[in-house]
Amino acid sequence: xxxxxxxxxxxxxxxxxxxxxxxxxxxxxxxxxxxxxxxxxxxxxxxxxxxxxxxxxxxxxxxxxxxxxxxxxxxxxxxxxxxxxxxxxxxxxxxxxxxxxxxxxxxxx
Numbered sequence: 427x428x429x430x431x432x433x434x435x436x437x438x439x440x441x442x443x444x445x446x447x448x449x450x451x452x453x454x455x456x457x458x459x460x461x462x463x464x465x466x467x468x469x470x471x472x473x474x475x476x477x478x479x480x481x482x483x484x485x486x487x488x489x490x491x492x493x494x495x496x497x498x499x500x501x502x503x504x505x506x507x508x509x510x511x512x513x514x515x516x517x518x519x520x521x522x523x524x525x526x527x528x529x530x531x532x533x534x535x
Contacts (some may be wrong), residue, residue, distance in 0.1 A: 428520060437513075
């Protein structure tokens with residue numbers, strides 16, 4: 427068998443975690459996005475000059491750039507957990523298929 431019972435057990439355990447890591451990562455991403463918006467708004471309000479210059483100043487503000495970096499990290503973490511959940515689903519499907527094939531082979535004998 428390609429997939430052993432221990433691997434399936436770990437996959438099921440990951441998928442049954444509550445709260446699920448995907449949900450937590452999604453919340454962290456939303457929090458990071460909100461912090462980015464606040465940092466941009468604060469930088470925009472503190473800048474002076476025409477609107478385009480104020481926007482450019484806000485986008486280059488250190489706090490805003492830091493918030494965007496945190497946001498990018500949160501997005502990466504969300505994608506990592508989505509990939510892990512997809513892999514866990516695939517492991518379970520392969521295990522099911524292997525077991526179905528084994529049962530079918532037993533009936534043929």
